[in-house]
Amino acid sequence: MIGLNDYLGLSALLFAIGFFGVLLRKNTLVIYMCLELMLVAATLALVAFSRFNGILDGDIFVFFILTVAAAEVAVGLAIIVALYRRRQTVQVDELNSLKN
């Protein structure tokens, strides 16, 4: 029988994979995708909690998270496009003008 712990474990695993991607990759767009993966992993934990406790509040929160994530992606991608227009790159290791 699949219980709450299995869903939480899967959620933690997905979150860890997303985190690893954020650390490893150098392409801003792929980093952004990994961030989305982490958000979705968190929503999976919320849905599992609210299902196994017989309440709906977690589901409502997922509702809000989905909306905020959509707005976030729109603004973030606009920022990336603006950055590309100015610097002609989306690689984070080439965006080091604060370094010197």
Add this chain to the structure above:
Amino acid sequence: MADLLFYITAAFTVFCALGVVFNRNAVNAALCLLLSLVGVAVLFALLNAYLLAVLLVLVYAGAVVALFLFIIMLLDVRADQKRPFKLVSLIASVAGLALMVGGIAMILRRGQLTASPAPAAAAPVGSVLKSYAELLFTTYLLPVEIIGFLLLIAMLGVIVLCKKFEGLEDVK
């Protein structure tokens, strides 16, 4: 049957998530993200949250991944495909991952739930649309309004960020 479905879907989702991380080509990574999101939507359906499953596919797979693909094609980021991962960054990311997995393991070991709650018996609340509407328009009415306002702000922000303002130099 549901158990088997859970295991298959979980393996599929994790495999596709790994594909997002390790795929050199950004387009392939975006498509792996799409498949992974579909897997999570199936898991939502297994948890009786049918509305959220549909919303996840509509919003994420429909809008967000399409937006990602659009931007990837707009920016043409093919140049970095063959670049190998640097050893230093690989070691650093593995160390960061180990730290986080260790933290999660500590939580799992020490913060054990006393009794895993049994799944809600007769009518799972997540499968009834009416209860969503009731909560959204009573308890959570203010957050709904704020989220609507946030979407408006985001739209304005994107327009400002993407539009090229010409002839604004004399305004400054």
